[in-house]
Amino acid sequence: MSERGVGEGLADLGPARAGELLRLLRTTTPVLTSGLTLTALLALVAGAGRIVTPLTVQYALDHGLLHPHPGTADVVLRAVGIGAAGTVLAALASWWLNRRIFRRTETALAQLRADGVARIHEIQFERFGRLPSADLVSRLTSDLDAVTTFVQNGGVLLLVNAAQMVIAALLITAYSWQLALPALAAATLLLVVMRRIQAVVGRRFTVVRERVSAMQSVIGEAVTGIGVVRSTGTERRSRAAMDAAVEETAAAQRHTLVPLHTNTALGEVAISFITAFIVVAGVRWSTDHARWEPALHLSAGELVAMLLLVTFFVRPLQQLVQMLGEVQNAVAGWRRAMEVLATPSGVVAGPAARELPPGPIAVDLHDVSVAYGDNPPALRDLTIGIDPGEHVAVVGETGSGKSTFARLLTRQLAARQGRVLLGGVPIGQVSDLSFQRRVAIVPQDPFLFDASIADNILAGVRGDARALDEIVDSLGLRAWIETLADGLDTRVGVRGARLSAGERQLVALARTALVDPDLLVLDEATSGVDPATDVRVQHALGALTVGRTTVSIAHRMVTAEHADRILVFDHGQVVQNGPHGELVARPGRYAELHTVWVGHTLAGGPVPSPRDESAPRGCDERRGPTSTVRNDRSTP
Template identity: 65%
Template sequence: MGPMPERGLADLDRTSPRELLRLVRTTTPTLARALIRGLPLTLLLALAAGAGRIVTPLTVQYALDHGLSRPGSDLGGVVGRAVAVGAAATVGALLASWWLNLRVYRGVEAALAEMRAAGIAHLHALAPGTSAAVRPADLTSRLTADLDAVTTFVQNGGVMLLVSTVQMVLAAGLIAAASWQLALPVLGLAGLLFLGMRRLQAVVGRRFTAARRAMADLASAVGEAVAGITVIRATATEARTRAAVDAAVEDAAAAQRRVLLPLSTSISVGELAISTMTAFVVVAGVRWSGAHTRWEPALHLSAGQLVAILLLVTFFVRPLQTLVQMLGEAQNAVAGGRRALELLVTPTGAVGAGAVEGAGALPLPAGPIDVELRAVSAAYGEDGPPVLRGLNVVIAPGEHIAVVGETGSGKTTFARLLTRELAPRDGEVLLCGVPAGRIADRSFARRVTIVPQDPFLFDVTIAENILLAHRNDGDGGGMAALAAIVAALGLRPWLDSLPDGPDTRVGVRGERLSAGERQLVALARTALVNPDLLVLDEATSGVDPATDVRVQRALAALTAGRTTVSIAHRMVTAERADRILVFDDGRLVQDGHHDELVRVPGRYADLHAAWREHTATRVPHQTSRSVP
């Protein structure tokens, strides 16, 4: 049927950092450029800020060795020059740090804003099966809370960490230049600390990723508990819901606690190593710089050199201490940024419009759409059992088809094949003779539309919900199109009965409207799309009788002249169709008109008889001919 995502989010979760960065460079080059934009200047400013701080020990050494330690020297001039150089270096470091902070904050916020915008666009381009396999709260978390962790890290010390790293490298070089004997054990111990921290970083990183995943699950549980409050109260399941939320809270807390052990271990080991380095330099430097040791020829240090080394060690261990202490924040930010990047590089399965025939995307021919399924079998997941088997169906342009069958017979799967929400395991789905999976997304999107049982409405007005489907050509054009659609579908009396007419707000997910009224808005929105293939997942189920009349009139106007497939949960829908497909256990068992099928023994006659018996005591039976 067409290309499906090669790797989902679950697969990318196991991708190495190097491979993930390669995917970012190859799949989102614009974002990759945004992430490294201005990096050379940023590193240069970090070098200037770090070097400016390192100048202080050198000026102290100069003052001691050329002023205090030399009788008759120009002490005031030496100290003055040392102070002037130190002050200039400090001011330079402050200016470089200020500029660096400004650049990093702006750059990071700009990059994160671009990631959020690109993430939403990428999310809308994902194949339905890919996005449906992940909880909405997890997808939301990847573009909000996870990226917020990066912002928090940068604002709370990310720049300081960068400058400290530069400062630590410069200090290590100067210590080695002054005395390799003192530098060797210090740098050796630091190397061992880095190796240990690298292992701990891997553990901490994995556990922070698990913690962020647990927090997304918690957000999902809390969101469902809030969104479903009416159902929870009506079914008296408060205790069960609270238990589910409590379990999610405990899982999130446990995931956070699992981070603490390696994090605390790294901090304790780091403090011990740093204290050992400092003590060694102080004791060994003072002891070995004396005049009565066998180290004297190789290690004799002046007072200025010794003090400078002690200060340089401070400049070395302080950023090292910062590195250790900020390990947790850094790994949390890395885990958050990684989760966002995973979403951005997830293959969309999109079919581009620019491919040449035979190599990719094809346009969908204009006009009414005919449908053909050739030996199609379908299943959910690679190893899932088949839901549809050996399906051969031909639907003529403009024909209205009803699909009936018991729950689990394959009706919804059939609809998903037509709308590309599911790819066939075997066989081929053709629209106007073109394989559905090779039709360009832009060509497919506005030509094939589904109206679900419970359509989604945004928390805006009725007019704004309908006009979402309008091709923007100015406000006047939109309102004119709205008026035309309302008139064509016979919705003006209903809209006029509302307090604010088309400007009535629908509430969150349309909660201020009845089920039938939500369907009327969805049908008007679909009419503006003006599709050539319309899939209706029983748009009238759960609609009250009064509104059902309006819905049926709107449906009659909407389906006229269009190829229509109705997933029928009520037999009255099947009665009005040109043709009926009867599914049973994943197979097409009957195909024909209502009048033909109802007279012969078979699955359809049984379903229709059961429906008549069920509705006879509640609503007088009506055929399509009795409905205006």
């Protein structure tokens, strides 16, 4: 089992870059790192308040109880008063420390979650496609929950105990450095060994967090895909996958037990040695001090105080040993969340970013090649020009590169070589804000939020009811909306499950129309539409494509027939380029595809036209006449 715990595509923050992670922590969550001096002071006061008890016991014994005199009662009362005051002070400091750390930690984790979500939205599409969504969700939920659990269950106690252990060690040394030296040497050796074990445990807990993330992904798919599982009778296969994921997680958890148990065993041995040595040697030297140097002699009160201080030294050390697993689990979760923030942002902004020119956007590709990872190029040596306001259809068999071309134009993929220009501006230099306002894609399966139709149409756009009504009417969707029980207030369900595929497309088209882009990419937007809704979708598409540069990834040839120009893709290259009338009239790939499509169409019934044929070709209802001149810069 691998112990390397960095998610694919995220920043690799190994031990050598721990300083970078801490700097990022100070930058992103200043509330957690500010005021550390006060936090340390409160921990010292809380720890020192506990240590007052052994000192008051020594004072009461040596100056009163063991040597009675007229002022014994006053001595004892004074010692008890000081001890009580120290205990109260320690309690107040501990309460303040708990409140301070809890509030700051929860504030910091909430900020970390919010910043993590924001950074996820900024990750480049190409990198984001390699990241399992369940892993990203796990990093910002269960991984950070491990930090919360640790802080609430022992984080503050660990801090106070560390301060208490340091103060107790100093006092033991002050009472008798001869007794303290072996004890501190054993404790130091234990801490050194623990540090080595800590590195192993940390790596293994990182693997545990990754296995938990993978398990959540498998369970999530089994739940969301329950309809497919039941309808196909694959319950056994689904359960086997879940069982395997659960077993891998359990195995990773068990893998952490060996170093943890080793650490606990070594801790018990070292702690037992420290306690036994100080008790036996201290009592021996105190009761038989004639045989030892006078400097080793301890009074009865000092001996009792020494024995109590051993408890105050050993107990925190023992808790530190026992909490190693919780500490490393929290550190692993925190590191995985920080890796999200450390992932480079793909946002294009600032002085170097450029705006797209006004009006319909021209598209120019020069010797462009695109590949997915280390795979062979999906697009090769493309040189294509699309005029402003032109409607271009892209056709080809499955795997020919059509959808890759759509992803390239919408910055979901970056060219490995060559230049992609939008309106004369390199696509990588276009500011995010300009790109979002001017370029839009309608995918095959649009994503809808679990909200109303109106909310989905208005998502991400500043619009009001009037703008919404205008869009619905302009796309001819009013008749469909009126058939719904709640009209525009109809809830669509998770991912739009309460709507048909065609109805989801209608909502997506209305949402895109409200954005009013100048470059529209339709990625087979009608491929899954049922016949009953197809007429509405085609009418909406016809209205939406008017007056803007449009690239339609055509699944059906009816879209290609009514486009200004057609690009025929085959094995990642454009093999034909021209209008429908020219391409269908001469032998070639397009004529073959069209012939096959016509045969299926005649067998299955007529296919509605994508726009009203009564409107003259080349007429732009928004911007006036459009050019029908074919781009002679394109691949022949």
